[in-house]
Amino acid sequence: MASKIVSVDPGSPAERAGILAGETLLMIDGAAVRDVLDYKFYGYDARLTLELLDENGQTRTVSVRKQEGEPLGLNFEHYLMDKMKRCSNKCVFCFIDQLPKGMRETLYVKDDDARMSFLLGNYISMTNLSEADVDRILRMHISPVNISVQTTNPELRVKMLQNPKAGEALKLLPRFAEGGITMNCQLVICEGLNDGDELRRSLADLEALYPAVNSISVVPFGMTDHRDGLYPLKPMTYEGACEMLDIVESFAAKCLEKHGTRLVWCGDEVYLKAGRPLPDADYYEDFTQFENGIGMLSLFSEEFRLALSDYEGQSARPCCIATGMAAAPTMTALIDEARRVCDNLTVPVYAIQNDFFGHGVTVAGLITGQDLVAQLKGKDLGERVLISANMLRDGGDVFLDDITLAQASEALGVPVQTVEIDGGALVDQIFAQ
Template identity: 40%
Template sequence: MVEIIGVDKGSIAEELELEVGDLLLSMNGQPVRDLLDYQIYVATEELLLEVRKKNGELWDLEFEKDLEDGLGIHLEHPAPVQCGNNCIFCFVHQLPPKMRSTLYVKDEDYRFSYLYGSYVTLTNIEESEIQRILDQRLSPLYVSVHTTAEDLRTRMLGRQGPAILPLLKRLCDGGIELHTQIVVCPGYNDGDELVRTITDLYALRPGILSLAIVPVGLTGYRERLPDLRPPTQREAVELLARVHEFQQEFLAESGSRFVYAADEFYLKAGTDFPPLEDYEDLAQVENGVGLIPLFRLEAADALAEAGALGSGTVSVITGESAFREIETFAQGLARRTGIELRVYAIRNDFFGGQVTVTGLLTGRDVVSQLMGKELGRCLMVPDVVLKEGEDVFLDDFTLPQLAEALGVSVCRVPTSPWGLLEALEALPSGQ
């Protein structure tokens, strides 16, 4: 059973007199264990609900609705199943101390993989959960494989789970589609091990839809952790060459390139990105695969639509890895709009190490590096650096605090070329 924590006005649930605090017990005779069950069972035209009212009464509610309609209820969200791994590259283990407690939570939950596209290793999965995935067709799922060599996988994850290849095959044979990833740790799962893993996973097509190759992320907080290092430029060049060979082979054989390297490898190698169409349906874009080629396309489209907006100066922050792309776009915007857009690459002193992505910037680093800088009419902060739905950085520094510290108007903007253009267009005239 799961508790109802909200009811929308004018919804089916309100007409049925469902209330906050009621418990949803079953739908069409199927027990409702969590939010996931509800989302699956609600997709039908005829429903029989068993509800325990908050006063203890048991109600059976039978009705019809359109297939795509929800009930207008909000249910308590399941707490994530905790990860029992001790991965040599775990980012949570590399966090600085004294951050908010939720950042130290290590989840490993197949339900979240289905609902939100989060990656899981499947090391903690039980037989009943595998059967649920198959029975409810929880597809696609996102699986961190890292290597198909069991001894090495156990060593890298710090825990032995079900043998990964038989488990992936069982899911694929059961009609479950998978997106997979390999976090490359030089000296562990690169070289011949990487070749073997790519080959093994490709053999499970079409069940496995895609494979992302991403570099290990390292902060400056790796005390008492295994020695790891990022790939060198030469290693990045060699890896990309091997990935491109696989892509051409797979494309000719199956019509899909299947395996894709993260943007960071191209930046590290100093080589050009493939054209956007080589990323096919951009299935791994949320994993940092194809973000820059996509940004370039959207930037060109936004510049084509941009017109004169006046004059003056505004500023925007970004991480070091994205600086060149943002700067190039900003120069184009200045020519089209007349507004100078100053781009500041913020060095990530808070996390240290090799962290250069925009999404992990903190408010205190922004303040310390922009203090005394000419920021113009306002400072634009990409929403990727802020907590979803809140104006709060990872270090709990807020946008109002940022504005006060720097003495400038601050606005949150979508992290895209269109977001920057629309933010410029929304600036009050005369500012």
């Protein structure tokens, strides 16, 4: 797919070479540029020859000199410079299939694109990878790749992903390992399907591919109230959470002794459901799967406590914190610690129940503007409401239900302010004057 240039970064190698917005990039050093991976891979060297097509349909070649690895400085119509690969599965646990109707169209898009995995950390199932895709991953050494494995039992994987290719796709794991591709794997657990002995099998099979398999996350599937006509599943139970932790922690301890890494970790919500204390931050080693909810609360707590020491005895303007049901107990405990350092601290923590998706959804990132406003109205909010930035669209100011931050602030009569997922950032916001 030819890629039209929409802008050229000022001062970039491309601008110095005279490349113009409106031209189309065809080739770099004789290699066709189909997408962003080709662009980055072939554009790495210090001396390059680019073939371009101008707006009049004329081709020309341009020589570019730059530092090795320095970006060319071209921006294109689409981030991938190609169409996104859509998911071909019908996973029994798919969250998107559980969304209520009437939300913005982009929320119903299912991607399953290896390029998004490499560039943005998205997880892929491997079921729509062609042999050409696999060859390119190996040839370009596209690594790491995040993979939604779910189970290493081929027949069970076909059942869970409802795709006849799902079992066969597992054969790509050893191929990637042999090719030196680093893989971060995910097991989304559905009780009665891939838990228990199936979980033990999956962990053992993935460990056999260490060190190519760099980390494994074990998380429960998220269940909304909108599952009409979908595969019958039940939410994670207390007993299921306890069993999951017992299996994973026992396996992790053996891996630590054998490999020097635990290799596998459970999501924070598993500990919360089991009523067990979260491990210390050191337990999570490099936090490889932080964005997947692995060790997030432990790291947040450590950051909060470290930052709090800088504000001992200082005063803060009254405010409140609104978060999900899962994080609320941890947040409340941290604020209690802060009160012991600053006697006048007035920061109530409000746990927002998810009426929009269903009470089984407890994470802060899925709280909607309407639930936030409805449950905070009439409460003591102080001068500000602090919320996690992941409640909003990336880089924007819109909740999942299209209510804006400004609308929520107006409805509540006080500013609603976002805080990055960083305990130190929360402390700084609390004491901001």
